[in-house]
Amino acid sequence: MLWLALSLTFACLAIRELLSPWNRDHPQPIHPPYLLLVSAIAIGFAWPPVSTWRFERFLESRARVLTEGRPVSVHCNTLFDTMLDPNALAAGHANLATGEIVLQKPWCSTLRDYLDDPASADQRGIQSLNLFTHEVMHVRGLLDERVTECHAVQYNRRMAELLGVPAPLALDHARRYYRESYAQRAEVGGLSGSYFSPECAPGRALDLRLPHSIWR
Numbered sequence: 251m252l253w254l255a256l257s258l259t260f261a262c263l264a265i266r267e268l269l270s271p272w273n274r275d276h277p278q279p280i281h282p283p284y285l286l287l288v289s290a291i292a293i294g295f296a297w298p299p300v301s302t303w304r305f306e307r308f309l310e311s312r313a314r315v316l317t318e319g320r321p322v323s324v325h326c327n328t329l330f331d332t333m334l335d336p337n338a339l340a341a342g343h344a345n346l347a348t349g350e351i352v353l354q355k356p357w358c359s360t361l362r363d364y365l366d367d368p369a370s371a372d373q374r375g376i377q378s379l380n381l382f383t384h385e386v387m388h389v390r391g392l393l394d395e396r397v398t399e400c401h402a403v404q405y406n407r408r409m410a411e412l413l414g415v416p417a418p419l420a421l422d423h424a425r426r427y428y429r430e431s432y433a434q435r436a437e438v439g440g441l442s443g444s445y446f447s448p449e450c451a452p453g454r455a456l457d458l459r460l461p462h463s464i465w466r
């Protein structure tokens with residue numbers, strides 16, 4: 251909102267400058283350098299929210315493939331949104347009734363950076379992919395965190411491909427998440443451990459035997 255308010259302020263200055271020759275009290279010629287400057291600043295302030303809005307719509311369109319018709323919307327929280335969010339301590343959350351997925355700051359930026367350059371992905375970038383997949387799994391109707399996380403582990407490959415990650419990297423990153431971050435959940439225990447299940451393994455009870463399995 252702050253960015254849009256600043257953008258609107260400078261847009262008003264640009265409009266006032268455009269109308270200055272027709273000012274009844276003090277008609278003045280238009281000063282092109284000033285008009286260009288305030289117009290450029292207005293566009294500059296408008297870009298971050300517009301860019302985020304486009305990224306949210308992109309994530310929604312790809313998530314919709316996996317939610318198989320269920321409504322889904324994505325919102326990237328600003329710092330201000332996060333401060334007001336009752337679930338601020340969770341990296342993300344989803345509302346099963348409305349299909350709304352919320353990603354806390356800075357996870358949207360982390361996911362965007364990962365998608366911009368998947369070949370240079372680090373563990374946190376891959377975790378941002380899994381976070382998004384996890385919330386999409388909730389929108390598919392899953393409530394239990396262990397089951398949801400295990401489905402996300404297996405759908406990360408497909409989600410990454412839908413988001414534009416090249417197929418070999420998508421498979422590699424999905425396997426890295428399972429091997430590193432998911433395995434760490436078992437070691438750390440506590441809240442993180444509540445997302446882990448020993449049944450989330452090839453041939454075990456939670457194996458979905460997907461055609462795009464990460465285990466075969």
Ligand SMILES: [Zn+2]
Binds near residue numbers: 384388395398
């Ligand atoms: Zn969850």
